[in-house]
Amino acid sequence: MPRTLDGQITMEKTPSYFITREAPSRVFSMSRSTKLMVVVRDPVTRAVSDYAQTLTKNPGLPSFQNLVFKNSTTGLIDTSWSAVSIGIYAKHLENWLRYFPLAQFLFVSGEKLVTDPTGEMGRVQDFLGLKRVVTNKHFYFNQTKGFPCLKKPEGSSRPRCLGKSKGRPHPHTPAEVLHRLRDFYRPFNMKFYQMTGQDFGWD
Numbered sequence: 361m362p363r364t365l366d367g368q369i370t371m372e373k374t375p376s377y378f379i380t381r382e383a384p385s386r387v388f389s390m391s392r393s394t395k396l397m398v399v400v401r402d403p404v405t406r407a408v409s410d411y412a413q414t415l416t417k418n419p420g421l422p423s424f425q426n427l428v429f430k431n432s433t434t435g436l437i438d439t440s441w442s443a444v445s446i447g448i449y450a451k452h453l454e455n456w457l458r459y460f461p462l463a464q465f466l467f468v469s470g471e472k473l474v475t476d477p478t479g480e481m482g483r484v485q486d487f488l489g490l491k492r493v494v495t496n497k498h499f500y501f502n503q504t505k506g507f508p509c510l511k512k513p514e515g516s517s518r519p520r521c522l523g524k525s526k527g528r529p530h531p532h533t534p535a536e537v538l539h540r541l542r543d544f545y546r547p548f549n550m551k552f553y554q555m556t557g558q559d560f561g562w563d
């Protein structure tokens with residue numbers, strides 16, 4: 361980590377921290393007053409997105425429905441598959457709450473980042489104690505990409521969207537498979553809403 365000078369904020373982004381067992385104690389020993397931000401999205405969509413990403417690296421992968429069930433007859437979900445286990449947010453948060461109080465967390469809605477980037481970025485700036493410099497005027501909705509993009513990134517006069525790997529099409533997955541997965545996540549989602557005091561509206 362670089363040295364943080366007065367008036368500066370040091371940020372570090374590692375998605376796997378949230379799901380890594382030993383991460384909270386390590387972060388705690390480095391800085392117990394750090395602010396923690398977690399971007400979460402519907403775990404069902406997240407699992408399919410995760411699978412879509414792996415598929416680009418390994419096109420011979422079995423289908424989503426082949427991987428998601430431990431037993432497809434009983435509909436038992438394979439929680440040892442990382443695409444499934446990462447979305448059990450309540451379990452991961454429990455591990456972090458052993459070290460950090462809830463007040464040190466901001467949970468960012470992945471869905472709202474797409475539908476209302478200004479609002480969600482407003483929450484981020486407030487949480488970090490920053491002036492709301494990123495506002496409505498920084499975003500536009502790019503119809504081709506199907507996502508919000510930056511009108512004018514810093515140091516450039518041209519608009520910029522996130523890369524091709526962000527917002528890629530998801531493979532078709534049978535509705536009953538998604539339905540079963542949704543049932544699986546429901547109690548964990550409820551627990552997560554209760555723990556965070558935030559309803560993400562995933563049901």
Ligand SMILES: Nc1ncnc2c1ncn2[C@@H]1O[C@H](COP(=O)(O)OS(=O)(=O)O)[C@@H](OP(=O)(O)O)[C@H]1O
Nearest residue numbers: 409410413470473474507508509522525526527528
């Ligand atoms: N503005 C904008 N542009 C493009 N994509 C956006 C944007 N905001 C959020 N998203 C969502 O970000 C998802 C990919 O982010 P990840 O952090 O999961 O990507 S990665 O794992 O690091 O590749 C990606 O998920 P997929 O749609 O499943 O590809 C997007 O839904």
